[in-house]
Amino acid sequence: MNFRMDSYGTIFWLTEKALLVKSELQNLLSNHDIVTVDFENITQITPSCAAMMFSPLVESLGISEFKRRIIFDNIDKEVLSIIRYAVNSRIKFLKDSGKQIKK
Amino acid sequence: MTQTPTQIRIVFPKKVRNFDSVIKQSLNSIDVLKKIDHIIFDMRTLIFLTPSALCPLTAYIHFIKRKFPNKKVTILAPRDFDLQNYLSRMNFFKLLDVDFREVNRCTKNQSFIELTHITKESARGIGFEKNFSDMLEDRLNCNHNFLSSLGFIVGELINNIIDHSESECGGFMCAQMYPAKDILEICFSDFGIGIPASLKNSLALENFDSNEDCEQIDYSLNFGVTSGSGTNKSNTGQGLYFLTKLIKENKGRMKIFSNNGMILINKNEHKFESLKSPWIGTTIMFELNLNNPISNSFLDLPKDANVDYYIDF
Numbered sequence: 001m002n003f004r005m006d007s008y009g010t011i012f013w014l015t016e017k018a019l020l021v022k023s024e025l026q027n028l029l030s031n032h033d034i035v036t037v038d039f040e041n042i043t044q045i046t047p048s049c050a051a052m053m054f055s056p057l058v059e060s061l062g063i064s065e066f067k068r069r070i071i072f073d074n075i076d077k078e079v080l081s082i083i084r085y086a087v088n089s090r091i092k093f094l095k096d097s098g099k100q101i102k103k
Numbered sequence: 104m105t106q107t108p109t110q111i112r113i114v115f116p117k118k119v120r121n122f123d124s125v126i127k128q129s130l131n132s133i134d135v136l137k138k139i140d141h142i143i144f145d146m147r148t149l150i151f152l153t154p155s156a157l158c159p160l161t162a163y164i165h166f167i168k169r170k171f172p173n174k175k176v177t178i179l180a181p182r183d184f185d186l187q188n189y190l191s192r193m194n195f196f197k198l199l200d201v202d203f204r205e206v207n208r209c210t211k212n213q214s215f216i217e218l219t220h221i222t223k224e225s226a227r228g229i230g231f232e233k234n235f236s237d238m239l240e241d242r243l244n245c246n247h248n249f250l251s252s253l254g255f256i257v258g259e260l261i262n263n264i265i266d267h268s269e270s271e272c273g274g275f276m277c278a279q280m281y282p283a284k285d286i287l288e289i290c291f292s293d294f295g296i297g298i299p300a301s302l303k304n305s306l307a308l309e310n311f312d313s314n315e316d317c318e319q320i321d322y323s324l325n326f327g328v329t330s331g332s333g334t335n336k337s338n339t340g341q342g343l344y345f346l347t348k349l350i351k352e353n354k355g356r357m358k359i360f361s362n363n364g365m366i367l368i369n370k371n372e373h374k375f376e377s378l379k380s381p382w383i384g385t386t387i388m389f390e391l392n393l394n395n396p397i398s399n400s401f402l403d404l405p406k407d408a409n410v411d412y413y414i415d416f
Contacts, residue, residue: 009229011236013258015266016226044236044251046258047341048266063414072416084416089341091413101413 001032006041013044018052025057029069039075050086058087059094062102110141118151122290122360122386125156125163133170133383141175142167149181154215154279155358155388157193158290161218162275162384164199166294169272193277194218213242214280221264221293222273232258242280245287246396252349253391259342260291260387268295270384285394294384297362298323316364317375324366350389352397357389 005012008021028035058066072080091101111130119125130136144164152160168176178201181187187203190196194217196203216238225231236254239245245253257276264274274293281288296304299319313319322328324347343359350357350368357368363381367374 009231009233011232011254013232013235013254013261014226015262016223017229017232020227044232044254044258046255046262048259048262058414067414067416080416084412084414087414088412095413 001028001034002036002038003028004038004040006038010041011044012042012049012053013046015048015052018049021053022056025053025070029057029061034069034071036071036073038073039079040073042076042079045079045082047082047086047089050083051090054083054087055090058091059099059101064103109139110143111139112143112145114145115149117148119149119156119160120151120153121155122159122358122388125160136167136171136174139174141177143177143179145179146181147179150183150186152186152190154193154277154288155290157190157195158218158275158277158388159292159360159382159386161195161198162292162294162386165220165272165275166383168199192217198275214282216242216276216278218275218277220273220275221261223265225273226261226265245393249391249393249396252345252397256342256346256349257289259345263342263385264291264293264295267301268293268297268384269301270295274384280393285392287391287393288388289391290386290388292384292386297383297385298359299362299364302328315375315377316362317366317377318364320359320361320364320366321373321375346387346389349391349397353391353395355389355391355395357387359385359387361385 003025005021008017012018012021025035025037054066054070057070061069072083075083094101113130130139130142136142164176164178167174178196178199180196180201180203181190191203192213193215195201198218198220216235219225219235232254235257236250239250239254239257261274261276264270268274270293272294274291274295276289276291278287278289280286295301297316299316302319302323313322324343326341326344328344346357347368349355351371354370356370359366360378360382361384363378365376365378367376
């Protein structure tokens with residue numbers, strides 16, 4: 001299943017919009033095994049936005065299932081770097097707070 | 104026994120340059136506000152007002168109108184024609200439902216960003232960030248690194264208002280460029296619970312032993328400090344951290360007023376002050392030097408950050 005991020009805009013600064021994306025991704029994942037997230041035209045994302053969109057999915061699926069079921073396509077290097085950074089910061093925060101994350 | 108309606112008139116001086124003056128003019132105690140029936144904001148002799156004063160003033164009047172809908176609020180507009188026109192173009196009258204007939208509005212070559220009301224609803228709009236980013240690009244004559252870093256920080260500060268402030272009526276922001284001085288001034292203001300209260304409601308202050316609001320505000324500038332409270336528990340606590348980094352690299356200036364504390368960052372120096380008239384929410388104002396462009400895009404910073412990588416993409 002292909003999901004185009006630019007259906008929600010090309011710049012993602014705000015977590016309110018990230019919440020909408022997260023819900024849509026959760027819906028798609030409940031009906032499809034693999035979801036390809038197409039980042040074409042996405043130029044900016046904030047760490048809070050990235051964490052809001054993807055960290056809950058890492059938390060619920062676990063690290064290896066997340067990597068198997070969610071594929072990033074057409075992603076800009078800077079945007080990928082921020083997502084990687086934000087999700088890992090969040091995992092660290094959760095681990096430091098005593099929460100276990102499935103591998 | 105019938106009570107006589109109480110009326111209070113807040114008379115503005117000729118020039119209001121900063122937030123400190125607004126705070127002195129305001130009645131920031133809910134208990135005091137409750138006892139007043141009619142508040143008059145008398146701006147008739149005002150001839151000059153900076154964005155750093157305009158933004159919290161707007162947030163303050165908006166808060167009163169929203170929190171106490173039965174109170175009468177009168178705004179007596181400045182007599183000065185230029186200031187009237189400026190306030191109108193900044194959307195001050197429109198946002199506060201004041202009837203005012205604007206003479207003209209030309210958005211071309213505009214060196215400011217109008218007062219913007221930040222709410223959850225407005226943040227959900229598909230075009231919100233793009234419009235804002237375009238405004239920054241069109242109106243503020245800055246280089247690409249500067250603009251992308253600024254957009255990144257503006258986004259995170261808006262997230263703080265929406266996700267952490269717990270403000271019933273959102274917040275406000277505006278910006279003004281001063282081409283002659285090569286300075287960009289930006290201000291955010293809300294009437295939420297404030298940074299110290301937000302941190303106290305979470306575990307963020309668990310390992311921090313000061314009860315002073317200004318020291319807690321200073322602590323909130325560190326990497327990864329987040330209350331994780333409010334509606335969004337996924338915040339990463341980086342908005343104020345990156346803003347502080349930007350201010351220091353740019354040799355700019357920033358002031359944060361929240362609850363009973365104020366912190367000023369001027370170049371690399373941090374100064375604290377306890378406020379005699381506390382501010383209910385949070386006001387953040389900063390000045391950036393446009394003639395001192397930053398060397399790298401702040402979007403590159405994650406590459407250098409010391410984060411353990413549990414997952415790679």
